[in-house]
Amino acid sequence: MTAVVGTAVQVGKSAVPAPVRAAVLGLGYVGLPVALAAAEAGVDVVGFDVDAGRVAVLEMGRSPVDTVTDESLGRAHATGLLSFTSDPDDLAAATTYVICVPTPLLDKLPDLSMVTSAVEFVARSLSPGDLVSLESTTYPGTTEGLVADLIEQISSLVAGRDYHLVFSPERIDPGNPEFGLRNTPKIVGGVTRECTAAGTAFYRRLVDRVVPVSSPREAETAKLLENTFRHVNIALVNEMAVLCRELGIDLHEAIDAAATKPFGFMPFYPGPGVGGHCIPIDPAYFSWRVRQLGSSFRFVELATEINDRMPSYVTSRIAEMLNAVRKPLNGASIVLVGVAYKRGIGDLRQSPAFSVARRLIRSGAELSWHDPYVSEFVVDGLPLPEVKSLGRDTLSGVDLAVLHTDHSCLDLDGLVRNAPLVLDTRGALNGRSPSVEGL
Ligand SMILES: NC(=O)c1ccc[n+]([C@@H]2O[C@H](COP(=O)([O-])OP(=O)(O)OC[C@H]3O[C@@H](n4cnc5c(N)ncnc54)[C@H](O)[C@@H]3O)[C@@H](O)[C@H]2O)c1
Structure with a gap:
């Protein structure tokens, strides 16, 4: 497996990015667009999902996600760089792992069982020098805690020393005709400076602007702040709607x-x-x-x-x-x-x-x-x-x-x-x- 992720190799005067093989885990609203964008950016991508039915549909060229058209799936397929699998053994060739699995609530508490399962798959395939990026929304501390600890337990690889680990929140707004993956800046926070640099190099291929922050915790918190800001402001106008009706105000x-x-x-x-x-x-x-x-x-x-x-x-x-x-x-x-x-x-x-x-x-x-x-x-x-x-x-x-x-x-x-x-x-x-x- 390649030891260096996303660095530039000098050929003549122009910098040509080293070949990257990426695995995107979780092919839903978030992961599928990421996999497509990566393939279109010249990355060799395997999209992995535990749902074999979803993989079968994707292999037939049909998009199971309503915000991704069959045509865009076809375009990414045509690059010859995109494949889909539900077999975790197919993850082994990757040098970059992007985790986009759900993080729901269970009895009103964070349910990280799917992140845990995806991280276990990654840890079994990981090699020194690889990059792991968690995109699933989660509480601050998850990347340096749960993710790094689990990977170390399974692979004995230490984040920041043996491989690069970053948190890069997904900010996609499904159905938004103006802002998509490419023109929405991507925040990247790595466990070390080198991790952030590796994450930044990878995402630069996919998006116009990468915003590096000092650690995964700032990146995790930025995502939660964005959505909490919306949540609170929507509540503000919802409460005002009820009051304004009583006051006869439009x-x-x-x-x-x-x-x-x-x-x-x-x-x-x-x-x-x-x-x-x-x-x-x-x-x-x-x-x-x-x-x-x-x-x-x-x-x-x-x-x-x-x-x-x-x-x-x-x-x-x-x-x-x-x-x-x-x-x-x-x-x-x-x-x-x-x-x-x-x-x-x-x-x-x-x-x-x-x-x-x-x-x-x-x-x-x-x-x-x-x-x-x-x-x-x-x-x-x-x-x-x-x-x-x-x-x-x-x-x-x-x-x-x-x-x-x-x-x-x-x-x-x-x-x-x-x-x-x-x-x-x-x-x-x-x-x-x-x-x-x-x-
Ligand atoms: N949907 C959005 O608009 C949006 C926007 C920003 C961030 N997010 C965050 O992104 C994450 C993913 O959300 P989504 O909307 O794409 O979910 P989704 O339900 O659309 O898709 C998730 C996919 O992950 C697969 N999966 C589950 N466990 C897996 C595992 N262990 N390994 C591989 N695949 C697995 C599921 O089968 C499913 O196909 C969540 O943390 C969510 O909060 C979502």
């Missing part, structure tokens, strides 16, 4: 007015709650670490409480709107429009739509849904009926529609025209019709 108009200030303000908008794999989860990783010191992270606790309360508030707003037309929630026909956790993608993970749906079903509502990005919406084992369009025929007989996620592809004109009442949880239909109300 919060969206106020936010847009405030956003004209050219400095010191960043707009956040209220919604039905927070979802996805980051905002509802990542702040809990920091809270957990802080609790170990006997302290609490009060901002996060309050923000979680406020954001978690939003689906219940949405349900009470629906009941209120129906009540105004003398309709009980029990027996009302309601369609949830957009059930993914955010616009532009079909990711249902932690979507507040589940919580809203559960409450509506419990109250006796007849619930259906519409989301062009989603193929099925199953709540507590019950597949809910899909409404295929927002046309007159499909919405006839519906009492109220809830605009839960405002995908840009939705027929919002049809929604406003054809639904007798609309609760707009996103402020996308402001002022369109008297039948539309906001949060």
